[in-house]
Amino acid sequence: MTTTAPRTLTSRHPIYTGTRIPSPTPTVLATTPEMMATGDVLTINFGPNHPSTHGVLRLVVDLYGEDVTGVEAVVGYLHTGFEKNMEHKTWWKGITYPERIDYVSFQNNEYVxxxxxxxxxxxxxxxxxxxxxxxxxxxxxxHSHLVWIGTSALELGAISMFWYAFREREQILDLFELVAGYRMHTRYFQVGGLAEDIPRGFYPECRKFCDWMPRAVDDYETLLSRNKIWLERTEGIGLLSAEDAIALGQSGPVLRGSGVDWDLRKSEPYLAYGMVDFGVPVYQAGDVYARYRVHMDEMRQSVRIVEQCLDRLEQMDGEPWIADDRKVVLPPRHELHTSMESLIHHFKIVTEGFRVPEGEVYYAIESPRGELGCYICSDGGPRPWRVKFRAPSFVALEATATLMKDALIADMIAIVGSLDTVMGEVDR
Amino acid sequence: MSDWDALPGFVEERTQVGETTVVVEPAELLSAAATLRDEHGFNFLSDITAVDYLGWAGAGVSGYLGTASGRDLNTPMTQGYQAVPAGKPKRFAMNYHLLSISERTRRLRVQVWLDEGERIQSVIPVWPTADFHEREAFDLMGIAIDEHPNLKRILLDDDWDGHPLRKDYPLGGEPVRFSGEE
Structure with a gap:
C-alpha cells in the first residue's frame, strides 16, 4: 500500500496533470456476445429491495457462474421531486428540503x-x-463516515463495527440536538447566519466528544485495518484509475482513493477552511481498501478542524450569529413587541419571503461524498426559478460499470458500499 | 482567460458574482467542449442543468404565495416595483458546469440556448460523466439529445407522460395508481 503524507497548508503535491480522458468510459457494462452465446449467462435483479444496496438501488447484473459479466445501475425508486417542490416554496422555506435529499449529511446539504x-x-x-x-x-x-463504515462493514460481515460506529454517531446526534433541538435535519443554518445562538454547554460537550473520537477511530482501525478477512474482501477490489475517476466525474473519497489530491476545502476554500490546519488524505491504490482508509483518515482530520473551531468560538461569546440585514433576516424576537417596523418585516419575510436578485449561481462544497453543487436561478422574486443539486452519489453510480469489470458477485457488495451512495441524494 | 473569441460557436460572455458564463451556439457545442477540455484544461464536468424559461418575466408563473393567478411582476409589491428581468433568447438553457482539476482551480459555465424540439449533441465523447446528467435533462426537462448511447428515462418510470420540471407541467394532476376507484 503506497500512501502520501497528508497535505498541509504549506506543501501541495501536484494534483493532476494533463487532460487525457479515456473515451469511451461507458456507464453500462455490457456482456460480450460471445459470453451470451454460451447460454450460461444469468441475468438477475440485485435490489431494489436488498439490505446491502444502501436504500433502493437496483443493479441489473449478468452473471456467468460467480463472475459479473454485465451490470447496469437503475435508479429513481426514491425520486420525490425535491427540485420541483423547491420552485414552489420561498427561499427560506426551501432550506428544509436539501437536508432531506441526503439524509446522512444533512448539514452539508443545508449549507450548500x-x-x-x-x-x-x-x-x-x-x-x-x-x-x-x-x-x-x-x-x-x-457522522456520515460513521454511518458509512458501520453499514459497509456490516455488509461484509463485520457486524460489531455497526454497533461501535453507531455508538459514536449517537454522541454526534446528541450534540446536534443540543444545538438545534433536532437530531437530524436540524435546519440550523439560516440565510445570513445561524437560526439561534449557540447554546450554553455546547462547547464542553463538544470537547468531550473530540477527546473521545480519535480513540474510537483507533478502535475501528484495530478491528479492520489489518483484519485478514477485511483485507481479502477489499484490497485490489473495484479498481479505478485517476484518469477514469476524473472522466467519470468522481469526487470526494472515491477520487482521493484513486490518488488525486483534490478537496474543495483546500482548492476553493469556503467557510473557515482557509483558516484551519488540516490534511487531505490521499491513497494511490484506487481500490475499496484505499477508499476505506480515506474515510478513516478524514474522520481524524475532521476532529482536528472541530477542535480549532472550538478554540475560536470560545473567544466569540456575545458576538452576533446572524447578519443584520432586515430585508433578508428575521428581526430579533424581542423587537416584535415594541417596534412596528420589525413586526412588519417579520410578517413580510414569513409570508411573502425575501427577494433574491435576478441571476444564476453555482455553489459547490466538499460534502462527505464529494463535490456537492447547488445551482440556483432567480427571477428577482421570492421563490427560486430553478434549483438543481449536483449530487455526488448520483455521479458515483456512473462508475459501477468500470469498477465491476472482472468482479465476483460477492465483490459487488464491497464495491457498491465503497462508493458511499445515499439513494435519497441519487434520486432527489 | 478573458478572450473566448477563439472558442468555436462563441456568442457572448457574462460575469456575475464572480462566475463566468460563456454562451455558445448549439451546433458548435461539441467542438467548443473539446476545445475547453484540451486547450483550457477544463477536465472535469461537474454538472449539467437544464432550465425552462417559459413564462420568464411574465405574470402568473413564479407566483405570489397563495394566489392562483400568480404574481404579476408589473404591479407594485411591499418592497416597491419589481424590476422585470431581461428576456431570454430561447425557452431552454442547458448549463454545463466545468471545473479544472489542476493547481489553478477555475470554474466555467457553458450555456446553450434551445427552442422546444431543438436537438443538441451529447458531450459524452468529451466528458463521459455527462451520461447520467444528460439522461436526467431528457427525463425531467425533455431535452432531445443526439448520439447518446443510452437515452432513456433515469429517475421516472419508463412509461411516464411528460417532463415534470417543465414550467407548463400541470401541478397536482398526476394520476394516482391503486386509488380506491380501481
Whole structure:
C-alpha cells in the first residue's frame, strides 16, 4: 500500500496533470456476445429491495457462474421531486428540503443551498456563524463516515463495527440536538447566519466528544485495518484509475482513493477552511481498501478542524450569529413587541419571503461524498426559478460499470458500499 | 482567460458574482467542449442543468404565495416595483458546469440556448460523466439529445407522460395508481 503524507497548508503535491480522458468510459457494462452465446449467462435483479444496496438501488447484473459479466445501475425508486417542490416554496422555506435529499449529511446539504443563496445576495456572514457552520459541517462529516463504515462493514460481515460506529454517531446526534433541538435535519443554518445562538454547554460537550473520537477511530482501525478477512474482501477490489475517476466525474473519497489530491476545502476554500490546519488524505491504490482508509483518515482530520473551531468560538461569546440585514433576516424576537417596523418585516419575510436578485449561481462544497453543487436561478422574486443539486452519489453510480469489470458477485457488495451512495441524494 | 473569441460557436460572455458564463451556439457545442477540455484544461464536468424559461418575466408563473393567478411582476409589491428581468433568447438553457482539476482551480459555465424540439449533441465523447446528467435533462426537462448511447428515462418510470420540471407541467394532476376507484 503506497500512501502520501497528508497535505498541509504549506506543501501541495501536484494534483493532476494533463487532460487525457479515456473515451469511451461507458456507464453500462455490457456482456460480450460471445459470453451470451454460451447460454450460461444469468441475468438477475440485485435490489431494489436488498439490505446491502444502501436504500433502493437496483443493479441489473449478468452473471456467468460467480463472475459479473454485465451490470447496469437503475435508479429513481426514491425520486420525490425535491427540485420541483423547491420552485414552489420561498427561499427560506426551501432550506428544509436539501437536508432531506441526503439524509446522512444533512448539514452539508443545508449549507450548500444557504451558501448559494447568500452568494447571489452577496450577503456578508458574521464570523461566529462561519465558524459554527464549519464546526457543524465537520461533525456531520464524521457522522456520515460513521454511518458509512458501520453499514459497509456490516455488509461484509463485520457486524460489531455497526454497533461501535453507531455508538459514536449517537454522541454526534446528541450534540446536534443540543444545538438545534433536532437530531437530524436540524435546519440550523439560516440565510445570513445561524437560526439561534449557540447554546450554553455546547462547547464542553463538544470537547468531550473530540477527546473521545480519535480513540474510537483507533478502535475501528484495530478491528479492520489489518483484519485478514477485511483485507481479502477489499484490497485490489473495484479498481479505478485517476484518469477514469476524473472522466467519470468522481469526487470526494472515491477520487482521493484513486490518488488525486483534490478537496474543495483546500482548492476553493469556503467557510473557515482557509483558516484551519488540516490534511487531505490521499491513497494511490484506487481500490475499496484505499477508499476505506480515506474515510478513516478524514474522520481524524475532521476532529482536528472541530477542535480549532472550538478554540475560536470560545473567544466569540456575545458576538452576533446572524447578519443584520432586515430585508433578508428575521428581526430579533424581542423587537416584535415594541417596534412596528420589525413586526412588519417579520410578517413580510414569513409570508411573502425575501427577494433574491435576478441571476444564476453555482455553489459547490466538499460534502462527505464529494463535490456537492447547488445551482440556483432567480427571477428577482421570492421563490427560486430553478434549483438543481449536483449530487455526488448520483455521479458515483456512473462508475459501477468500470469498477465491476472482472468482479465476483460477492465483490459487488464491497464495491457498491465503497462508493458511499445515499439513494435519497441519487434520486432527489 | 478573458478572450473566448477563439472558442468555436462563441456568442457572448457574462460575469456575475464572480462566475463566468460563456454562451455558445448549439451546433458548435461539441467542438467548443473539446476545445475547453484540451486547450483550457477544463477536465472535469461537474454538472449539467437544464432550465425552462417559459413564462420568464411574465405574470402568473413564479407566483405570489397563495394566489392562483400568480404574481404579476408589473404591479407594485411591499418592497416597491419589481424590476422585470431581461428576456431570454430561447425557452431552454442547458448549463454545463466545468471545473479544472489542476493547481489553478477555475470554474466555467457553458450555456446553450434551445427552442422546444431543438436537438443538441451529447458531450459524452468529451466528458463521459455527462451520461447520467444528460439522461436526467431528457427525463425531467425533455431535452432531445443526439448520439447518446443510452437515452432513456433515469429517475421516472419508463412509461411516464411528460417532463415534470417543465414550467407548463400541470401541478397536482398526476394520476394516482391503486386509488380506491380501481
Amino acid at each position: 443551498f444557504v451558501g448559494a443563496v447568500e452568494k447571489l445576495l452577496e450577503l456578508e456572514i458574521p464570523p461566529k456563524a462561519t465558524w459554527m457552520r464549519t464546526l457543524l459541517n465537520e461533525l456531520n462529516r464524521i
